Amino acid sequence: MPTTRTVRNSFTVLAGVALLGSVTVGVAGATPPGIPSADTAKSQLAGLTVKPDGSQTGYSRDKFPHWIDQGNSCNTRELVLKRDGTNVKVGSDCAPTSGTWTSPYDGATWSSPSDVDIDHVVPLADAWRTGASSWTTAQRQAYANDLTDPQLIAVTDNVNQEKGDKSPDQWKPPSTGYWCTYAKMWVTVKAKFKLTVNSAEKSALTDMLGRC
Helix, strand or coil: CCCCCCCCCCCCCCCCCCCCCCEEEEECCCCCCCCCCHHHHHHHHHHCCECCCCCCCCCCHHHCCCCCECCCCCEHHHHHHHHHCEEEEECCCCCEEEEEEECCCCCCEECCHHHEEEEECCCHHHHHHCCHHHCCHHHHHHHHCCCCCCCEEEEEHHHHHHHCCCCCCCCCCCCHHHHHHHHHHHHHHHHHCCCCECHHHHHHHHHHHCCC
């Protein structure tokens, strides 16, 4: 996997140039909040309801409004980019103007936000199939923009697109060293939002937590 890529939109990184009105965010923690210990995740997994996934009928990403305004001219995506990046500079509109982002899914580092997706660790479509179809739009919006749990993370765009709406029995991060953390994040999000797991998904998560 290369670590640089031609920028595919009008965004240009102006390395080393002082940008009028920009703000330096600094070195971020580069990790979502609320990741539990392995023991806690194992306990949460044991408490999840196991049942076959429900229907995809009626699903649309539009039923999970994102990225919403989070105040101070920032939307949810921009806040995650600031949190997960290193030496991120943003303009008055909160959009990043420079910085670097290292994707824990594959270890690749990018210098353009256009190469970075904000992944919903438990995908919106998976949530729909496992309980969110009965939620209100306000509940789905809160889920899709959750900054207090380990649900949103900046990752390589191509890797995120490969993941799609797959659960851990169908897709795992290319970096096997991240499987433990990924499983802990997945489980605690499902527990927080009272989503179900299917049997193959639970088996995969059990194996991944066994690496912790």
